[in-house]
Amino acid sequence: xxxxxxxxxxxxxxxxxxxxxxxxxxxxxxxxxxxxxxxxxxxxxxxxxxxxxxxxxxxxxxxxxxxxxxxxxxxxxxxxxxxxxxxxxxxxxxxxxxxxxxxxxxxxxxxxxxxxxxxxxxxxxxxxxxxxxxxxxxxxxxxxxxxxxxxxxxxxxxxxxxxxxxxxxxxxxxxxxxxxxxxxxxxxxxxxxxxxxxxxxxxxxxxxxxxxxxxxxxxxxxxxxxxxxxxxxxxxxxxxxxxxxxxxxxxxxxxxxxxxxxxxxxxxxxxxxxxxxxxxxxxxxxxxxxxxxxxxxxxxxxxxxxxxxxxxxxxxxxxxxxxxxxxxxxxxxxx
Amino acid sequence: xxxxxxxxxxxxxxxxxxxxxxxxxxxxxxxxxxxxxxxxxxxxxxxxxxxxxxxxxxxxxxxxxxxxxxxxxxxxxxxxxxxxxxxxxxxxxxxxxxxxxxxxxxxxxxxxxxxxxxxxxxxxxxxxxxxxxxxxxxxxxxxxxxxxxxxxxxxxxxxxxxxxxxxxxxxxxxxxxx
Amino acid sequence: xxxxxxxxxxxxxxxxxxxxxxxxxxxxxxxxxxxxxxxxxxxxxxxxxxxxxxxxxxxxxxxxxxxxxxxxxxxxxxxxxxxxxxxxxxxxxxxxxxxxxxxxxxxxxxxxxxxxxxxxxxxxxxxxxxxxxxxxxxxxxxxxxxxxxxxxxxxxxxxxxxxxxxxxxxxxxxxxxxxxxxxxxxxxxxxxxxxxxxxxxxxxxxxxxxxxxxxxxxxxxxxxxxxxxxxxxxxxxxxxxxxxxxxxxxxxxxxxxxxxxxxxxxxxxxxxxxxxxxxxxxxxxxxxxxxxxxxxxxxxxxxxxxxxxxxxxxxxxxxxxxxxxxxxxxxxxxxxxxxxxxxxxxxxxxxxxxxxxxxxxxxxxxxxxxxxxxxxxxxxxxxxxxxxxxxxxxxxxxxxxxxxxxxxxxxxxxxxxxxxxxxxxxxxxxxxxxxxxxxxxxxxxxxxxxxxxx
Numbered sequence: 001x002x003x004x005x006x007x008x009x010x011x012x013x014x015x016x017x018x019x020x021x022x023x024x025x026x027x028x029x030x031x032x033x034x035x036x037x038x039x040x041x042x043x044x045x046x047x048x049x050x051x052x053x054x055x056x057x058x059x060x061x062x063x064x065x066x067x068x069x070x071x072x073x074x075x076x077x078x079x080x081x082x083x084x085x086x087x088x089x090x091x092x093x094x095x096x097x098x099x100x101x102x103x104x105x106x107x108x109x110x111x112x113x114x115x116x117x118x119x120x121x122x123x124x125x126x127x128x129x130x131x132x133x134x135x136x137x138x139x140x141x142x143x144x145x146x147x148x149x150x151x152x153x154x155x156x157x158x159x160x161x162x163x164x165x166x167x168x169x170x171x172x173x174x175x176x177x178x179x180x181x182x183x184x185x186x187x188x189x190x191x192x193x194x195x196x197x198x199x200x201x202x203x204x205x206x207x208x209x210x211x212x213x214x215x216x217x218x219x220x221x222x223x224x225x226x227x228x229x230x231x232x233x234x235x236x237x238x239x240x241x242x243x244x245x246x247x248x249x250x251x252x253x254x255x256x257x258x259x260x261x262x263x264x265x266x267x268x269x270x271x272x273x274x275x276x277x278x279x280x281x282x283x284x285x286x287x288x289x290x291x292x293x294x295x296x297x298x299x300x301x302x303x304x305x306x307x308x309x310x311x312x313x314x315x316x317x318x319x320x321x322x323x324x325x326x327x328x329x330x331x332x333x334x335x
Numbered sequence: 336x337x338x339x340x341x342x343x344x345x346x347x348x349x350x351x352x353x354x355x356x357x358x359x360x361x362x363x364x365x366x367x368x369x370x371x372x373x374x375x376x377x378x379x380x381x382x383x384x385x386x387x388x389x390x391x392x393x394x395x396x397x398x399x400x401x402x403x404x405x406x407x408x409x410x411x412x413x414x415x416x417x418x419x420x421x422x423x424x425x426x427x428x429x430x431x432x433x434x435x436x437x438x439x440x441x442x443x444x445x446x447x448x449x450x451x452x453x454x455x456x457x458x459x460x461x462x463x464x465x466x467x468x469x470x471x472x473x474x475x476x477x478x479x480x481x482x483x484x485x486x487x488x489x490x491x492x493x494x495x496x497x498x499x500x501x502x503x504x505x506x507x508x509x510x511x512x513x
Numbered sequence: 514x515x516x517x518x519x520x521x522x523x524x525x526x527x528x529x530x531x532x533x534x535x536x537x538x539x540x541x542x543x544x545x546x547x548x549x550x551x552x553x554x555x556x557x558x559x560x561x562x563x564x565x566x567x568x569x570x571x572x573x574x575x576x577x578x579x580x581x582x583x584x585x586x587x588x589x590x591x592x593x594x595x596x597x598x599x600x601x602x603x604x605x606x607x608x609x610x611x612x613x614x615x616x617x618x619x620x621x622x623x624x625x626x627x628x629x630x631x632x633x634x635x636x637x638x639x640x641x642x643x644x645x646x647x648x649x650x651x652x653x654x655x656x657x658x659x660x661x662x663x664x665x666x667x668x669x670x671x672x673x674x675x676x677x678x679x680x681x682x683x684x685x686x687x688x689x690x691x692x693x694x695x696x697x698x699x700x701x702x703x704x705x706x707x708x709x710x711x712x713x714x715x716x717x718x719x720x721x722x723x724x725x726x727x728x729x730x731x732x733x734x735x736x737x738x739x740x741x742x743x744x745x746x747x748x749x750x751x752x753x754x755x756x757x758x759x760x761x762x763x764x765x766x767x768x769x770x771x772x773x774x775x776x777x778x779x780x781x782x783x784x785x786x787x788x789x790x791x792x793x794x795x796x797x798x799x800x801x802x803x804x805x806x807x808x809x810x811x812x813x814x815x816x817x818x819x820x821x822x823x824x825x826x827x828x829x830x831x832x833x834x835x836x837x838x839x840x841x842x843x844x845x846x847x848x849x850x851x852x853x854x855x856x857x858x859x860x861x862x863x864x865x866x867x868x869x870x871x872x873x874x875x876x877x878x879x880x881x882x883x884x885x886x887x888x889x890x891x892x893x894x895x896x897x898x899x900x901x902x903x904x905x906x907x908x909x910x911x912x913x914x915x916x917x918x919x920x921x922x923x924x925x926x927x928x929x930x931x932x933x934x935x936x937x938x939x940x941x942x943x944x945x946x947x948x949x950x951x952x953x954x955x956x957x958x959x960x961x962x963x964x965x966x967x
Contacts, residue, residue: 071703074703134900137880175402177404179408182411182867191404192389367695409698414679414681431858432855437758469682470600470801471639472602472605485642
């Protein structure tokens with residue numbers, strides 16, 4: 001076990017845990033954002049640089065600070081390590097820079113993007129971005145293409161997190177798409193026209209942090225905040241069968257895997273569950289999906305808010321703003 | 336994106352090249368044959384008209400028992416692989432700082448005039464493709480250009496004229512392998 | 514004449530052949546090491562020599578060797594980094610082309626020290642003609658019993674191969690080089706783990722520059738202590754300097770570390786002064802990525818001390834008034850050179866060479882190039898200069914590998930020392946539209962114009 005202090009909060013975690021996951025064990029505002037890291041995808045992370053943090057003490061044994069900011073998603077903790085995230089102006093400045101870089105060539109076409117409302121980049125930009133761009137040049141553009149009959153690729157929106165290539169490598173039996181070219185000409189592509197066709201390929205949509213890979217069967221059906229997400233399951237011989245049904249009235253508009261509070265799928269689902277069961281009768285509906293109250297999707301008020309918990313959470317945040325130590329987060333709000 | 340111009344079954348290395356490819360593969364430990372990808376792509380580009388068409392890349396993938404996409408990813412990353420057809424002679428003029436200081440802009444302009452093409456284009460007769468490239472490690476003998484494996488250094492417009500004439504009369508496909 | 518430890522015999526006719534190289538004392542280090550020294554003793558001599566990595570970073574080579582995980586059950590590898598691509602640097606090419614056996618000898622001695630049974634020379638693809646030269650030298654070394662099974666009857670065996678890249682500066686970064694050697698895109702790896710623990714094929718690996726490996730030969734022959742007597746302080750030995758730009762005698766010079774910069778530029782033994790009788794404006798001392806310095810600061814430090822060709826002296830003053838020895842790519846600019854245009858070519862280079870894996874470098878290098886292109890071509894505006902400084906700052910230190918820093922430093926330093934030239938470009942767009950603007954009309958700063966009452 002290793003003891004690590006992040007923004008003044010101490011936590012004890014298993015050896016080998018990354019700074020990011022240690023922070024997630026604490027929870028709350030001190031958790032660094034992550035756009036490319038994905039716990040269940042081996043080798044993911046380290047690329048987008050939004051999770052950079054400052055290590056002011058390397059370990060109890062070697063207390064020297066680390067010379068540069070480090071990617072918290074790929075840096076393992078050491079016993080006695082001291083980390084600054086939101087308490088370091090240097091980190092916040094660097095993060096602002098990274099967000100600007102990520103948005104530099106992004107089309108900002110949120111009004112017509114299916115990911116709007118559940119987009120990690122949109123949230124990140126809202127929290128860390130500047131109101132105006134300083135980029136005067138033409139934005140990079142790509143043609144949108146179909147990769148397979150169910151997935152649309154809008155390369156212009158892609159932030160090159162590589163997650164979809166890891167899904168293809170690690171979940172499917174034959175990757176046919178990858179990263180072509182280099183530098184700012186890099187793009188996700190099959191190079192020659194080739195369909196991504198595999199039982200688990202649909203998970204590429206769920207791991208995509210932006211609207212680069214979207215579900216063609218859901219395309220322009222509804223803004224996500226007008227849907228009513230319900231947890232549901234079915235007996236599936238290929239996968240866990242645990243999904244979220246994105247409903248409008250009695251219609252199932254979309255089926256996706258379930259994501260945790262950090263947007264990560266823990267149990268991937270097969271394409272049959274995703275695409276071939278758009279009938280609510282195919283599913284055992286468990287009840288409304290818990291959606292973070294900060295999300296626009298929560299505006300649907302389908303879930304009764306725990307007012308007491310919310311009051312506590314607000315108090316907790318006020319305490320934090322005053323610069324006092326961060327009390328334990330309220331588990332009922334971060335589960 | 337390049338069109339499929341050749342059929343898979345037409346693509347096969349000569350016996351000599353295949354022997355070379357097999358020697359290259361043996362340089363790496365068992366099961367690490369993917370390591371041979373860069374050198375084998377050089378052999379392929381030299382053998383198949385100076386560029387890597389998708390069927391050629393698929394052929395290389397089959398020789399190395401890797402997925403075609405692994406070849407596309409690599410071939411599109413490195414600047415020496417041509418993913419589209421090029422002229423018989425590919426002329427690559429260095430244009431980075433040290434070459435610019437010694438007049439590489441004039442060399443490029445001279446070539447554009449002489450060949451009547453812009454950088455990135457191929458002459459109508461398919462003889463020359465003109466490219467500008469970044470530092471080739473010849474800064475002390477700048478300005479310079481590379482054609483095939485050969486470095487042409489300390490260039491003047493006269494030297495460029497002579498070179499173009501030589502290349503035209505020799506009419507041999509430029510390749511890094513010779 | 515300064516002392517030469519690597520290139521003393523480089524002009525001996527036929528030195529590229531085994532026979533002539535051997536007659537001139539070649540392969541003595543292999544005999545000495547394999548027959549009279551343990552691998553650890555060889556490493557110890559390299560440590561004692563104080564040799565620092567000659568590729569650019571200047572990390573002590575002996576220490577790098579000592580980090581190699583010798584407890585691992587996996588095979589160990591020595592990989593030579595011959596991906597020389599830093600603009601202004603062409604020394605490894607010269608060494609490999611003229612004296613291929615020096616590198617082969619260093620590879621054998623080094624591999625023995627590290628316990629490597631297979632070693633690779635990763636050479637940039639554009640140097641394909643040198644691949645042929647090296648392969649011929651390797652064949653000769655096999656034939657003479659210096660490579661292959663049971664070398665010189667000592668029981669030590671080594672196979673050595675040359676592996677060409679295919680056009681990617683980033684593969685000079687050691688982990689990108691290893692990825693490329695594994696047949697992948699040249700994307701640098703996240704560290705840790707370092708190559709010393711998990712390098713080529715996840716096995717313990719040392720990656721050293723050509724010149725570093727070549728220097729192992731005189732170190733073993735002379736002994737580390739004796740080698741360390743050449744040079745000054747922590748800058749021991751000799752260094753190959755690639756001299757280019759506006760000088761009378763561009764080329765490669767092996768210098769003793771400690772040579773005054775002024776002597777290097779103006780002495781006939783080296784650069785022979787500035788061409789066409791012009792004045793020197795600036796110098797990039799260690800390859801395109803190190804900070805550019807104006808003439809006065811390259812000759813003397815801010816404290817007024819004579820600047821020497823050493824790691825320490827060139828770095829004196831930090832990034833405010835100093836620079837770095839880097840790879841020894843010494844580019845000299847005369848008074849007609851436009852610092853903005855030069856910087857634009859560098860920015861274009863880094864934009865072209867960014868692997869695109871991490872966002873600050875992927876997006877930032879292109880951004881900087883575009884802004885510089887705009888300024889240089891007479892379309893800049895006043896906010897652009899500070900924008901560049903800020904973008905460079907946001908890249909620096911925040912990327913996976915040092916390419917981000919390498920792209921940011923030249924921008925930051927050029928603006929730091931030559932801000933008036935950038936302002937001139939913004940203020941007089943019509944004048945800079947001629948690409949040879951400062952050749953046509955020399956740049957004179959506003960301050961100087963005011964001083965003469967213009």
